Amino acid sequence: MSVGVGVDLEVLAARVVANARPGEEVETYVVRSRETEVKVFGGHVESVSVAGVEGAGIRVIIGGCQGYAWAGSLDADVVLETLAEARDNAGFGTPDEHIGLATRDEMTSSSAVEGLDLWRDDLSAVTTEAKVALALELERRALGLDPRVRGVESAEYGDSMVESAIVNSLGLAAAARRTTASCSVVTMAGEGSETRSAYGFSAGRTFDDLDPEQAARDAVERTVRILGGRKVPSAKLPVIFDPLVCVSLLGLYGAALNGEGILKGRSMFAGRDGERVGGDAITLVDDPTEPRAFGASPFDSEGIPTRRTPLIVDGMLRGFLHNVYTGRRSGSGTTGSAVRGGFKSAPGVGARALRLAPGSRTLDELMSDAGEALYVQSVSGLHSGTNIVSGDFSVGAVGLMIRDGVFAEPVREVTIASTLQRILLDLTVGADEVWLPGSAVGVPLLVGEMALSGS
Amino acid sequence: MIDASVLERVLAAALRTGGDFAEVFAEDRLVSSAQLDDGKVEEFTSGRERGAGIRVIRGASTGFAHTADLSEAGLREAAAAAAAAAAEGGGGATMTVGLTRRSVVRTHDIVTFPDTIGKRDKAEMLLRADVAARAEGSAIEQVSAVYADSRRKILVANSDGLLAEDDQVRIRFSVSCVAVGDSGRQSAFEGPGGTIGFEFFDRYPPEDTARLAARRAITLLDARPAPSGEVPIVLERGAGGVMFHEACGHGLEADLVGRDASVFKGRLGQQVASPLVTIIDDGTFAEEWGTYAIDDEGQPAQRNVLIENGILTDYMWDLVRARREGRPSSGNGRRQTYQYLPMVRMTNTYLPRGETDPADIISDTPYGVYCVQLGGGSVDTASGDFVFGVTEAYLIEDGKITAPLRQAQLIGNGPEVLTLIDAVGNDFATWPGTCGKDGQGVPVSSGQPTLRIARMTMGGTAA
Numbered sequence: 001m002s003v004g005v006g007v008d009l010e011v012l013a014a015r016v017v018a019n020a021r022p023g024e025e026v027e028t029y030v031v032r033s034r035e036t037e038v039k040v041f042g043g044h045v046e047s048v049s050v051a052g053v054e055g056a057g058i059r060v061i062i063g064g065c066q067g068y069a070w071a072g073s074l075d076a077d078v079v080l081e082t083l084a085e086a087r088d089n090a091g092f093g094t095p096d097e098h099i100g101l102a103t104r105d106e107m108t109s110s111s112a113v114e115g116l117d118l119w120r121d122d123l124s125a126v127t128t129e130a131k132v133a134l135a136l137e138l139e140r141r142a143l144g145l146d147p148r149v150r151g152v153e154s155a156e157y158g159d160s161m162v163e164s165a166i167v168n169s170l171g172l173a174a175a176a177r178r179t180t181a182s183c184s185v186v187t188m189a190g191e192g193s194e195t196r197s198a199y200g201f202s203a204g205r206t207f208d209d210l211d212p213e214q215a216a217r218d219a220v221e222r223t224v225r226i227l228g229g230r231k232v233p234s235a236k237l238p239v240i241f242d243p244l245v246c247v248s249l250l251g252l253y254g255a256a257l258n259g260e261g262i263l264k265g266r267s268m269f270a271g272r273d274g275e276r277v278g279g280d281a282i283t284l285v286d287d288p289t290e291p292r293a294f295g296a297s298p299f300d301s302e303g304i305p306t307r308r309t310p311l312i313v314d315g316m317l318r319g320f321l322h323n324v325y326t327g328r329r330s331g332s333g334t335t336g337s338a339v340r341g342g343f344k345s346a347p348g349v350g351a352r353a354l355r356l357a358p359g360s361r362t363l364d365e366l367m368s369d370a371g372e373a374l375y376v377q378s379v380s381g382l383h384s385g386t387n388i389v390s391g392d393f394s395v396g397a398v399g400l401m402i403r404d405g406v407f408a409e410p411v412r413e414v415t416i417a418s419t420l421q422r423i424l425l426d427l428t429v430g431a432d433e434v435w436l437p438g439s440a441v442g443v444p445l446l447v448g449e450m451a452l453s454g455s
Numbered sequence: 456m457i458d459a460s461v462l463e464r465v466l467a468a469a470l471r472t473g474g475d476f477a478e479v480f481a482e483d484r485l486v487s488s489a490q491l492d493d494g495k496v497e498e499f500t501s502g503r504e505r506g507a508g509i510r511v512i513r514g515a516s517t518g519f520a521h522t523a524d525l526s527e528a529g530l531r532e533a534a535a536a537a538a539a540a541a542a543e544g545g546g547g548a549t550m551t552v553g554l555t556r557r558s559v560v561r562t563h564d565i566v567t568f569p570d571t572i573g574k575r576d577k578a579e580m581l582l583r584a585d586v587a588a589r590a591e592g593s594a595i596e597q598v599s600a601v602y603a604d605s606r607r608k609i610l611v612a613n614s615d616g617l618l619a620e621d622d623q624v625r626i627r628f629s630v631s632c633v634a635v636g637d638s639g640r641q642s643a644f645e646g647p648g649g650t651i652g653f654e655f656f657d658r659y660p661p662e663d664t665a666r667l668a669a670r671r672a673i674t675l676l677d678a679r680p681a682p683s684g685e686v687p688i689v690l691e692r693g694a695g696g697v698m699f700h701e702a703c704g705h706g707l708e709a710d711l712v713g714r715d716a717s718v719f720k721g722r723l724g725q726q727v728a729s730p731l732v733t734i735i736d737d738g739t740f741a742e743e744w745g746t747y748a749i750d751d752e753g754q755p756a757q758r759n760v761l762i763e764n765g766i767l768t769d770y771m772w773d774l775v776r777a778r779r780e781g782r783p784s785s786g787n788g789r790r791q792t793y794q795y796l797p798m799v800r801m802t803n804t805y806l807p808r809g810e811t812d813p814a815d816i817i818s819d820t821p822y823g824v825y826c827v828q829l830g831g832g833s834v835d836t837a838s839g840d841f842v843f844g845v846t847e848a849y850l851i852e853d854g855k856i857t858a859p860l861r862q863a864q865l866i867g868n869g870p871e872v873l874t875l876i877d878a879v880g881n882d883f884a885t886w887p888g889t890c891g892k893d894g895q896g897v898p899v900s901s902g903q904p905t906l907r908i909a910r911m912t913m914g915g916t917a918a
Contacts, residue, residue, distance in 0.1 A: 041515075041714065042515075044514075044515045044516060045515075045516040046515065046516065046517065047516070047517040047518070047519055047796055048516070048517070048518055048519065048540035048541070049518075049519040049520070049521075049540070049796065050519075050520055050536055050540055051519075051520055051521050051794060052522075053794065054523065066497065066498050067498065067499050067500075068498055068499070068500040068501075069500065069501045069502060070500070070501075070502040070503075071502065071503050071504070072502075072503070072504035072505065072506065072523055073505070073523045075523075078503075082503075085501050086501075088574075089498070089499035089500065089501060089574070090499075091574075092489070092496065092499050092574045092575060092578050093495070093496050093497060093498055093499065094494075094495035094496045094497070096495055096497075128540065150715075151714070151715050151716075153714050153715075153716040153837065154714070188715065188716065188837050193718065193870075194838070195716075195718065195837040195838055196837070196838060197716070197835065197837040197838070231912070234683050234684040263493075264492060264493050264597050264599075264633075265596045265597045265633050265635070265640065266597055266599075266633055266642065268639075268640065270640070344502055345500070346498060346500065380833050380835070380840075380841075380842045380866075381831075381832060381833055381842035381843065381844055381864045381866075383830075383831060383844075384829070384830040384831040384832050384833070384842065384843055384844025384864065385830075385842065385844040385845075385862065385863060385864030385914065386844075386862075387641075387642060387862050389633055389640050389641065389642035390639060390640060390641045390642065390675070390861070390862065391639075392861050392862040392863070394681075394844070394862065394863040394864040394914040394915065394916075395842070395864055395914070396840070396842035396864055396866045396914070398840075412838070412840060413840050413866055413867070413868060413912065414866065414912065414914075415842070415863075415864045415866050415912065415913075415914025416914070417683065417863060417864070417914045417915060417916045418916065419916075451683050451914075451915070451916040452683075453683040453684050453866075453912050453913060453914040453915065454684065454912060455684070455685060455912070
C-alpha cells in the first residue's frame with residue numbers, strides 16, 4: 001500500500017524537500033485525486049470506473065540548470081527515487097541565470113486570494129447508484145424531448161475530488177483542493193444519410209449543481225436546429241460566435257499572451273507591448289481569483305498566489321502572463337500564472353480564467369446588428385488550422401445563417417477564416433456572460449467580417 | 456511483471472460478483488524527454504508509471520478500477536472495486552481461471568534500447584538540430600526541439616485463460632522553427648517518430664528534421680493567402696494519410712458503428728469509395744509509430760483490409776465488441792494507460808501505392824493546391840464531415856507547382872471525398888501523430904501515395 005494514504009500531502013512534500021542538498025533548490029508537487037466516471041448507452045450502464053490517482057513531480061535546480069522527474073505513485077521509496085532522478089537530470093541542462101524556484105519575496109509581493117471555496121465535501125457522500133441514475137436520466141430525457149432525435153451517441157457523468165500541495169526548499173508551501181462534477185450528452189438526429197449531432201452538458205462543483213434537464217435540452221436544441229444544413233457559396237460576411245466557441249477562441253489569445261512565447265518570439269504579440277491590438281471596447285483580463293470561473297485557483301502551479309492580470313486594456317496591449325522564470329527574465333515579475341499539465345510536467349505559463357469585458361448588446365441585438373451573417377455553433381480543427389505565431393485562423397464551422405435578426409437556414413461543411421489579429425480589431429463583445437468549464441468565460445462575439453469558404 | 460498464480464487468484468476474485476469476463480491489464484512505463492529552446496537545453500524529464508487496470512464485464516455493463524499498487528493485496532482491492540461496479544446485484548459465483556502464456560510475434564527487433572543511451576548523447580541530438588536549423592538562414596529567429604522516448608511493458612491476463620506480454624519502445628524527435636521577415640512571423644514543425652530504438656537517428660538524423668522545419672518556416676514568409684472555396688487538391692505522399700484517418704478511419708471503428716454514430720454503418724460490401732481506393736490498418740507495419748505486437752487486450756496486431764478497391768470489407772474491432780458479435784478481435788483494442796478502459800483504435804492506417812507517376816498527377820492538374828504537410832484534423836463520425844489543417848502547400852498553375860500558400864483548413868465529407876479520388880501515385884510515405892478519442896491519446900501513423908482529389912473546400916481568405 002502507498003504510505004501516502006492518510007498522510008497530509010503538504011507534510012509528504014515537505015519530507016521530500018527536506019532532502020535538498022546545499023546549493024540545490026528542490027520543489028515537490030504532490031497530487032491525489034478520486035474520480036468516478038459513468039457511461040450509459042441504450043438505457044443500460046455501459047461502464048462504471050472508480051479510481052484514485054496519485055503522483056509526484058519533482059524539480060531540482062543546481063547552478064541554473066533544471067531537472068524534472070515524476071512518478072505515478074506517492075510511495076515513499078518511489079518518491080525518493082524520483083528526487084534522485086530529477087537531481088541527475090539537472091546535470092544535463094544548459095545554465096540559465098533566470099531559472100529558479102519561487103521565493104517567499106515573490107510570494108508576499110502579491111495579494112493572497114481570500115474566500116475561494118472550490119471544494120464540496122458532500123460530493124464524497126454521493127453514491128455510485130445516484131451517479132448512474134443521473135446518467136440514465138440524462139439519456140432518457142435527451143431521447144424524449146423531440147421526435148427527430150433518433151439516438152444518443154453518449155451520455156456520461158463524471159466527477160473528481162483533487163487535492164494537491166507544492167512545497168519548495170526556499171520556504172514556500174501551498175495546498176489546494178477542488179471538486180468538480182459534470183454530465184454531458186451527445187444527441188443524434190436525421191434520417192437516411194443525414195445525421196447531425198451536438199452536445200449539451202452541465203457542470204459544477206458538486207453533484208447537486210448539475211441540471212441534466214438543461215444538458216439534454218441544450219443538446220437536442222443544438223442538434224435539431226442544424227438538421228438539413230448545407231454547404232453555402234463562399235462569401236465575406238459577419239460572423240457571430242456562440243459563447244462555447246468564444247471559450248476556445250479566447251484560449252488561443254491566452255496562449256499568444258503567454259510570457260514564454262513572447263520572450264522566445266513564438267507569438268503574434270511578440271514585440272507589440274503597448275500597441276493597439278483591439279478596438280476601444282476590448283479589455284481582456286485573466287482573473288483566477290474570480291470564484292465563478294471554473295479555472296479559479298488560490299495558487300498557481302509554483303505556489304504563488306494568483307491575481308487579476310490585465311492583458312489588453314481599452315484595445316491596448318498592456319501585459320503578459322508570467323511564471324517565476326519568465327517574470328524574472330522579462331523583468332516584469334511573476335503574475336502567478338504558472339500552470340502544469342498534472343504531475344507529469346514542470347510548470348509552464350498559461351491562463352486560467354480569461355474574461356473579456358462584456359459589452360452592452362444582447363445576443364438578439366447582436367443578431368439584429370449583424371445583417372446577413374453566419375452564427376457559428378461549433379468549430380472544428382481549432383488546433384490544426386490556427387497558428388498563434390502567424391495569427392492565421394481557418395476552422396471548420398457548423399451553424400445557421402442569420403437574416404433579419406433571426407436564425408435562417410442551417411449551414412455545414414464550410415470554413416471561416418481570417419487572422420487572429422484582424423478578428424480582435426473587428427470584434428464586438430456581447431453582454432450575456434456564461435460561466436463555462438475551461439479557462440475562459442463565454443460570451444457571444446460578433447466579428448465584422450470573415451471569409452466563409454463553401455461551394 | 457506479476458506472477459501467473461497471483462493473476463489467476465485476482466481474476467477469480469474479479470468474477471466473484473457474477474461477471475462474465477474479467478481482465479487484468481498491467482503496465483510499467485518509463486519515459487524520458489529533453490527539450491531545447493532558445494539555444495539552451497532547458498530540461499531533462501523522466502517519469503515512471505506502473506499500475507494495473509482491472510475490468511469486469513457482466514452482461515452489457517463493465518466495471519473498471521485501477522491501482523498503482525501491483526501487490527496481490529492491491530490488485531485484489533482493485534478487482535473487488537471493479538466487480539462491485541459491474542454488479543447490479545446478485546452474484547456469488549465461484550470461478551477459477553487457469554492462464555496459458557501466449558507467445559508474441561514481433562515485426563522487428565529493437566537494436567539500441569533508449570534507456571542504454573546516456574543523457575548527454577540525447578542532448579547532443581537537440582544541439583545538432585539547433586545548429587542545423589539556424590544554418591538555414593538569418594530569418595530563423597527561434598528553434599525548439601524535443602527528444603522523447605518511451606518504453607512500455609504491458610501484461611494482459613483474462614478469464615479466457617489468456618496471458619500475454621509486450622515490450623513497446625518508441626522514439627519521437629521534433630523541431631519547430633520561427634522565421635521572421637517583412638511579412639511577419641511564421642512557424643513550422645517537423646516531427647518523425649517510430650516504434651524503434653535509438654537507431655531511429657540513423658534513419659532520421661536530427662539535421663534533416665531541423666532543416667525541413669526551418670525551410671518550411673522560411674518558405675511561409677513568402678506565402679500568399681490560400682484560396683477560398685472548392686479546388687482540386689493534390690496530396691504529396693505521406694502528407695494526406697491523416698485525411699484517411701479522419702475521412703473514414705474513425706467511421707470504421709466498431710464501437711462508433713455500434714452506436715449508430717458512423718456514416719459507414721450498414722454499408723459492408725458496398726462501394727463506398729473510388730475503385731482506386733484501398734484502405735488498410737496494419738498494426739504489424741515494422742517500426743511504424745502505431746505498431747505493436749499485441750494490443751492492450753492481449754490480441755495480436757493484424758493487417759486488416761478495411762476498404763478494397765472501393766468496397767467496404769470490414770470494420771476495426773476490439774475484444775469486447777467482437778465477442779458480442781461472435782467474431783475475433785482485429786487487434787485494435789488500445790488504451791492510453793492502465794488508468795483507462797480500452798476501445799477501438801487505429802494503428803497505422805494507409806492507402807497503398809497505385810500506378811501513376813506523381814509527376815504526371817501534378818502536370819495533369821491545370822489548377823489546384825499541392826499539399827506537402829498537414830497539421831492534424833478531426834472528424835464528426837456521425838455526419839462524416841472532417842477537417843484537416845494544411846501547414847505547407849503551394850498553388851498548382853498550368854500543371855506546375857508555383858507560389859507557397861499560408862496555413863488554412865481543408866473541409867470535406869468522408870464518403871464524398873473517397874469517391875472523388877481520381878489519381879493515385881506509385882510512391883508512398885507515412886506520418887506519425889497522436890490520435891485523440893474520448894480523452895485518450897494513442898500513437899498512430901497514417902500513410903498514402905501522392906494522390907488527387909477532384910475537389911475539396913479550402914478555407915483560405917483569398918478571393
